[in-house]
Amino acid sequence: MEIEIKNRTDDQLTFIIEGVDVSLVNALRRISMVEVPTMAIETVQILKNDARIFDEALAHRLGLVPLTTDLESLVLSADCDCEDYCSRCSVSMVLKGKGPKTLYSGDLKSEDPNLKPALDTIPLVKLKEGEELELEAIAKLGMGEEHAKWQPTTSSAYKYYPEITIDQDKCDSCLTCVEECPRSVLEYDEKKKIIKIVDLENCSLCRTCAKDCQNNAITVDVTEDKFIFHIETDGSLSPTEVLSRASDILAGKADKIINF
CATH class of the missing domain: 3.30.1360.10 (RNA polymerase, RBP11-like subunit)
Known part of the structure; x- marks a missing residue:
């Protein structure tokens, strides 16, 4: 080859x-x-939302924001021994602001500086005068076969x-x-x-x-x-990382067949 x-x-x-x-x-x-895992927001807790957007629509929009991913330090929730979420399988983020202003993906503040939005200019919500928004979000590793938000490509x-x-x-x-x-x-x-x-x-x-x-x-x-x-990625992983991990996964599948 x-x-x-x-x-x-x-x-x-x-x-x-x-x-x-x-x-x-x-x-x-x-x-x-x-099958290559990436980070995406899975849980959103709305603390305050005066904006003219439903909580569900905002949560859906947040879930589609690509996040930088470190596959070496994180594990899938299924492989983690915690009961809900922990630093091994997830990261916490906060979004808050007061209008008049537009909140962008770059306004999402992560507890881990290495796990953050891959792009800072994705518009999330527009706040008018006096409107406030505050929420907490949990991002975790997942795979595209479960939901499109976890597709790296x-x-x-x-x-x-x-x-x-x-x-x-x-x-x-x-x-x-x-x-x-x-x-x-x-x-x-x-x-x-x-x-x-x-x-x-x-x-x-x-x-x-x-x-x-x-x-x-x-x-x-x-x-x-x-x-x-x-191959083109959304910024969560580089194309080289995606193909390298995909090759490892394919090799693992082949080994299972050979050793069956």
Whole structure:
């Protein structure tokens, strides 16, 4: 198996993986989405709410705020020996303010500075003159298979690596394929007077170029054991952390089958 990193930022990762079949990459995709645990607010106690938003709606909004997660120091509630919540499986947060002002995710004050909203600019509630809000929230580890708020990924997808073949003997350089390609994968080379491929990995395999070619000079196919994998996270974990943990989970599942 070979892996080539094509693009990496704090919340996005694109890489090419070769020498595997679709079952493995699809397993990584699914595990990354629903089996890698993250932090999310689970319990909200409203102490005071004068704002024009129902308590339930505010609690739901708080639950969807992505929180930075430390998988090394926290455990799932199911694996913790406490009766309700403790510092090993949860973190307490406080939100309060008085209008006129808008409270944002950055106004959530956590007892642990390492476990806090991944983004500070998510609007939570707008308070008018004289309105007050005060609440306490408990965030804990959970998995996306239980609720979407615990999904670390906003996007996790893959596609086959494309193969485009141009038969220059059949091609009459009518430029129809160049004009119709929605992703600018093809380009006309003025010097060599031929159609060339300039951005193969951006091909979506729509095969528009092949369908519109009157001379059947273009063939679009895929490499069966090569894929382009893209993952984007909500900031709770980095893409590298998500894939690393997903790989460990997949390996653990494989060991269980082997040892069964």
